[in-house]
Amino acid sequence: MQPRKIVILGSTGSIGTQAIDVVDAAPHRFEVVALSAGGGNLELLAQQAVHTKVQAVGIAKGDPQVLRRLIDAAAAEAGVRHFAPEIFAGSDASTRIAGIGCDVVLNGITGSIGLEPTLAALGTGATLALANKESLIVGGALVKAAASPGQIVPVDSEHSAIAQCLRSGTDQEVEKLILTASGGPFRGRTREELHNVTPQEALAHPTWDMGLMVTTNSASLVNKGLEVIEAHLLFDVPLDRIEVVVHPQSVVHSMVQFVDGSIIAQASPPDMRLPIALGLGWPDRVPRAAQACDWTQATSWTFEPLDTVAFPAVDLAKDAAKQGSTFPAVFNAANEEAVEAFHAGRIRFTDIVDTVESVLSEHSGSSELTVESVLDAERWARARTLDRLASSTL
Numbered sequence: 001m002q003p004r005k006i007v008i009l010g011s012t013g014s015i016g017t018q019a020i021d022v023v024d025a026a027p028h029r030f031e032v033v034a035l036s037a038g039g040g041n042l043e044l045l046a047q048q049a050v051h052t053k054v055q056a057v058g059i060a061k062g063d064p065q066v067l068r069r070l071i072d073a074a075a076a077e078a079g080v081r082h083f084a085p086e087i088f089a090g091s092d093a094s095t096r097i098a099g100i101g102c103d104v105v106l107n108g109i110t111g112s113i114g115l116e117p118t119l120a121a122l123g124t125g126a127t128l129a130l131a132n133k134e135s136l137i138v139g140g141a142l143v144k145a146a147a148s149p150g151q152i153v154p155v156d157s158e159h160s161a162i163a164q165c166l167r168s169g170t171d172q173e174v175e176k177l178i179l180t181a182s183g184g185p186f187r188g189r190t191r192e193e194l195h196n197v198t199p200q201e202a203l204a205h206p207t208w209d210m211g212l213m214v215t216t217n218s219a220s221l222v223n224k225g226l227e228v229i230e231a232h233l234l235f236d237v238p239l240d241r242i243e244v245v246v247h248p249q250s251v252v253h254s255m256v257q258f259v260d261g262s263i264i265a266q267a268s269p270p271d272m273r274l275p276i277a278l279g280l281g282w283p284d285r286v287p288r289a290a291q292a293c294d295w296t297q298a299t300s301w302t303f304e305p306l307d308t309v310a311f312p313a314v315d316l317a318k319d320a321a322k323q324g325s326t327f328p329a330v331f332n333a334a335n336e337e338a339v340e341a342f343h344a345g346r347i348r349f350t351d352i353v354d355t356v357e358s359v360l361s362e363h364s365g366s367s368e369l370t371v372e373s374v375l376d377a378e379r380w381a382r383a384r385t386l387d388r389l390a391s392s393t394l
């Protein structure tokens with residue numbers, strides 16, 4: 001069997017680098033044919049390009065000639081001769097890379113900037129292994145309409161878990177989906193205790209090592225709000241049949257409850273290489289993709305309800321999803337801007353979700369969902385968020 005040809009978008013990030021680890025561990029199964037990144041780490045991208053010997057590399061920002069020189073230097077150092085991948089540069093580079101044609105596109109870009117690459121990947125007919133949840137959430141029905149059944153395979157750990165649990169039942173047998181949340185670094189704190197937490201504290205995730213945006217979203221529980229919408233869109237389960245439970249160990253990645261009261265859960269130590277490998281190999285599992293639970297050691301798994309007063313983001317996300325149209329795009333865009341402001345020291349932690357709520361309350365939605373109306377709503381939400389934040393004082 002020929003190895004599957006893989007395109008990795010966001011190759012220099014947490015998901016992207018782990019995806020290359022997965023490919024390295026199973027070279028007979030997977031071959032990377034193209035990479036893209038934002039351009040914030042050209043040295044790493046050049047090394048990855050030489051290591052994987054890709055045909056094409058894309059960068060959103062940065063000088064393509066600098067990237068070419070770095071690739072030449074990395075190739076010389078590795079003793080690789082006659083290596084000259086095509087370089088795409090500019091804001092549409094990942095979209096072009098996503099469209100080059102392959103078996104699986106892994107979208108590991110962070111943020112809703114991943115929407116057009118997601119649509120481009122779907123347009124080629126390739127499987128879309130989706131880590132970039134934002135593109136599905138903001139695109140909603142648009143992305144679903146562009147995908148054929150089964151074309152999107154979730155990489156997000158909870159949704160990979162649910163997809164695995166659903167293999168054991170029919171749609172009619174599903175009662176509800178139960179997403180687990182670690183609770184983040186501030187689990188157990190009251191809303192008052194959250195006011196003065198620092199960016200550094202917000203980035204100290206208890207169980208996962210991830211990029212800045214998703215880590216901050218885990219701390220505010222915005223990530224879980226986004227994931228409820230993601231689950232609703234991926235699995236066609238109504239929002240009122242999707243629950244969140246806090247599970248601080250992040251070993252049970254999510255569960256499905258069936259109509260007879262039976263619950264099936266997927267469990268494994270927190271390691272994204274497992275859902276990445278399954279996303280690339282779907283429906284087949286990749287042997288030894290990650291370590292399994294070690295039953296020779298005493299261990300406890302605990303579960304507790306979510307404190308929706310201290311962490312209102314999940315309810316807010318559900319409301320945005322119920323309103324539909326461009327509301328989820330506004331929820332996400334306002335959050336992306338507010339998270340950036342929090343890390344720049346311009347606002348408090350609790351201002352993030354408060355600002356998202358107030359921007360959503362001013363939004364009137366769009367009559368038609370198109371790429372343009374989503375991008376317009378995002379632009380409006382980002383500007384409105386920055387206006388509000390400009391007038392707020394720490």
Ligand SMILES: NC(=O)C1=CN([C@@H]2O[C@H](COP(=O)(O)OP(=O)(O)OC[C@H]3O[C@@H](n4cnc5c(N)ncnc54)[C@H](OP(=O)(O)O)[C@@H]3O)[C@@H](O)[C@H]2O)C=CC1
Nearest residue numbers: 010012013014015037038039040060109110131132210211
């Ligand atoms: N990390 C994890 O364990 C998990 C992540 N996810 C999701 O996966 C996605 C990626 O997360 P993560 O890997 O943590 O994020 P990182 O911040 O670690 O990586 C983001 C990647 O996106 C690239 N990028 C940024 N802007 C652009 C752009 N305009 N065009 C192309 N590439 C761009 C970055 O490139 P560069 O920095 O070189 O500029 C980098 O390669 C997010 O949607 C996240 O929610 C979901 C589950 C788990």
Ligand SMILES: CC(=O)[C@@H](O)[C@H](O)COP(=O)(O)O
Nearest residue numbers: 156157181182183184218223
């Ligand atoms: C690993 C992964 O899938 C992340 O999206 C994870 O869900 C973050 O953890 P919490 O949001 O549960 O803290």
Ligand SMILES: [Mn+2]
Nearest residue numbers: 156157158227
């Ligand atoms: Mn997740």
